Amino acid sequence: MTRCQSRAGSFIARFLVVSACAAALALPVDGVAGALRPQPRHPQRHPPQQQQQRQEEQQQQQLEASSAPAPSNAGPSFRDGQAQIVEAFADPAAWIREELWVEASFDSDGDGKPDRLHVAVVRPVQTETEGLQVPVIYESSPYFAGTSGARQYLWNVRQEVGAPSPPRASQPPVEPRIRPGISNSLVEDWVPRGFAVVHSEAPGTGLSEGCPTVGGPVESLAPKAVIDWLNGRAKGFTTPDGDQEVAAGWSTGKVGMTGTSYNGTLPVAAAATGVEGLEAIIPIAPNNSYYRYYRANGLVVHPGGWLGEDIDFLYDFVNSGNPERRAHCDATVRDGEMAAGRDRITGDYNDFWATRDLLRDVDGIRAATLMAHAFNDWNVKPEHSVLVYEALRRNGVPRRAYFHQGGHGGAPPFEMMNRWFTRYLYGVENGVEDEPKAWIVREDADRMSPTPYTEYPNPDAAPVALYPRAGGSQIGGLSLARGAGQGRETLIDNFSFGAQALAQAEWTDHRLLYESPELAAPVHLSGWARVTVRLASSKPAANLSVYVVSLPWVVGGRNPRGGIVTRGWADPQNHSSLTAGEPLVPGTFYDLTFELQPDDEIIPAGQRIGLMIFSSDRDFTLWPNPGTELTIDLDGTSIELPVVGGARALQQAFAR
Ligand SMILES: [Ca+2]
Numbered sequence: 001m002t003r004c005q006s007r008a009g010s011f012i013a014r015f016l017v018v019s020a021c022a023a024a025l026a027l028p029v030d031g032v033a034g035a036l037r038p039q040p041r042h043p044q045r046h047p048p049q050q051q052q053q054r055q056e057e058q059q060q061q062q063l064e065a066s067s068a069p070a071p072s073n074a075g076p077s078f079r080d081g082q083a084q085i086v087e088a089f090a091d092p093a094a095w096i097r098e099e100l101w102v103e104a105s106f107d108s109d110g111d112g113k114p115d116r117l118h119v120a121v122v123r124p125v126q127t128e129t130e131g132l133q134v135p136v137i138y139e140s141s142p143y144f145a146g147t148s149g150a151r152q153y154l155w156n157v158r159q160e161v162g163a164p165s166p167p168r169a170s171q172p173p174v175e176p177r178i179r180p181g182i183s184n185s186l187v188e189d190w191v192p193r194g195f196a197v198v199h200s201e202a203p204g205t206g207l208s209e210g211c212p213t214v215g216g217p218v219e220s221l222a223p224k225a226v227i228d229w230l231n232g233r234a235k236g237f238t239t240p241d242g243d244q245e246v247a248a249g250w251s252t253g254k255v256g257m258t259g260t261s262y263n264g265t266l267p268v269a270a271a272a273t274g275v276e277g278l279e280a281i282i283p284i285a286p287n288n289s290y291y292r293y294y295r296a297n298g299l300v301v302h303p304g305g306w307l308g309e310d311i312d313f314l315y316d317f318v319n320s321g322n323p324e325r326r327a328h329c330d331a332t333v334r335d336g337e338m339a340a341g342r343d344r345i346t347g348d349y350n351d352f353w354a355t356r357d358l359l360r361d362v363d364g365i366r367a368a369t370l371m372a373h374a375f376n377d378w379n380v381k382p383e384h385s386v387l388v389y390e391a392l393r394r395n396g397v398p399r400r401a402y403f404h405q406g407g408h409g410g411a412p413p414f415e416m417m418n419r420w421f422t423r424y425l426y427g428v429e430n431g432v433e434d435e436p437k438a439w440i441v442r443e444d445a446d447r448m449s450p451t452p453y454t455e456y457p458n459p460d461a462a463p464v465a466l467y468p469r470a471g472g473s474q475i476g477g478l479s480l481a482r483g484a485g486q487g488r489e490t491l492i493d494n495f496s497f498g499a500q501a502l503a504q505a506e507w508t509d510h511r512l513l514y515e516s517p518e519l520a521a522p523v524h525l526s527g528w529a530r531v532t533v534r535l536a537s538s539k540p541a542a543n544l545s546v547y548v549v550s551l552p553w554v555v556g557g558r559n560p561r562g563g564i565v566t567r568g569w570a571d572p573q574n575h576s577s578l579t580a581g582e583p584l585v586p587g588t589f590y591d592l593t594f595e596l597q598p599d600d601e602i603i604p605a606g607q608r609i610g611l612m613i614f615s616s617d618r619d620f621t622l623w624p625n626p627g628t629e630l631t632i633d634l635d636g637t638s639i640e641l642p643v644v645g646g647a648r649a650l651q652q653a654f655a656r
């Protein structure tokens, strides 16, 4: 028990912020709190005038409370370090629901006025009747008013690599669905537990003003504005164009953000601004770099399940905002900066993508981050979360990783999220920061039962190099020892054959496949695999796909299963620069090194580890005419796997 907790049992401590516990409100960790009127923990954040106003309001509220007949004095309750359902907060009919517009710092729709963002609040009635102040759980999204995902508007991928794409027709505008309260997500979980729940629509969507920018700076500044409003630093209005203001005096100013996919990106975007008051975030499968979402190592690569999607498709997908400003937004954003900057011809990194890359801003994050992602999320690939997580580790930011083996999305167990928000929004010293950092759901486990590890990647993992042996059209060897004089082997591109068919083929010239000995013991991989390929192409441009697989491949098999372990794609033209690829000279060999998607997987005994090299990936890359030949120099090709236990563990697993 901490010093703060030990004092929490005293009557006085329930009502006062104990100075020795500056980082924590003096709240009982177990049992029910009495009436709670926490002062904002950082009153200096408020301008003196507002601070004075707040104090006067609170004094007035205390006067009113003292003259009221029978105040219920409802307050939050904590048990096992988690906020509990409080009966007085649990009646939805009593909740205060309000909608308003927060004035942002930008004018992205070009009408000469700051954009106002549509916000909805749900909070316990006691925040109105008893002067109770509560922290906020906040979700923002461009999706709340509906989306337009008709697949005939995806880009046609049947084109040569490095050539202009066939033209794409834009989707018709989204028919907005305006719902009262914007969204019901999170509300039933958190309002009864003593939080307010806030939703806002992203710029240019629903009833929020502005233009959709799909990752542009306004998507970071918009949630920042809402958090500023919750802290008395930005103005809210009852209407999009009126001047009647509305304040958030009921808010402690402590805000937590969460959401999945795009809605998980926005918490990272807001946190990267360093905005004060955003104390904790739980991003679930966030897309933290639009370049890595639509490109890979210089190559045009599409999100899994959305072959042909590019950033302009996603713009149309969310374009549900004010029809009067739509022509302006389409012209400046979609048909302006996106058309000029996305560069679907080379796929190289540039300033356009840099402005949509939160990895560049990640040092601004101070919010305690519980990061959730899946290692088989091929829509938003796991690197998005792992790269941010690794930056938080370098920077010493409070953090936790919850990673599972499923696909896109998947929230951590509710108790884990509750303890995270309770610790950082209510200041309850429940010890989350002293617990293991990495919670990995193992292959055969329930998704709600992760296994704790000290850190991710696993601290016992070390890179171990494996080298291919000749014979890849059938199956060559994959060995711990470099074998000189293995020579060159050639594959012929053909997008007609998917990775599964290629991995299962007994013999094919459409891929090269090398496999290890059968594993005598399980092999635990944790972290990044890194491949080096020495190759020549018969054409100036070509796709390159590299998979680590577990063989034999089992179709539709459950865990433990054979199939994809991890994979990656790259443009050989970018062998020496991500921003300036160069046409390949046919017959010339190039060395190319890149990382595959980060992973944490235990490959069971009895399987073999395979390295598969091929060209076009029918599920992800462009589909050029078949026939491009890639020649691999085996003596210059290797893969480093992040093996828990290092080379010794792999040697033991390979020993027969
Ligand atoms: Ca405006």
Ligand SMILES: [Ca+2]
Binding pocket: 297, 298, 299, 346, 347, 348, 571, 573, 574, 581
């Ligand atoms: Ca390129």
Ligand SMILES: [Ca+2]
Binding pocket: 375, 376, 564, 565, 566, 599, 600, 601
């Ligand atoms: Ca895996």
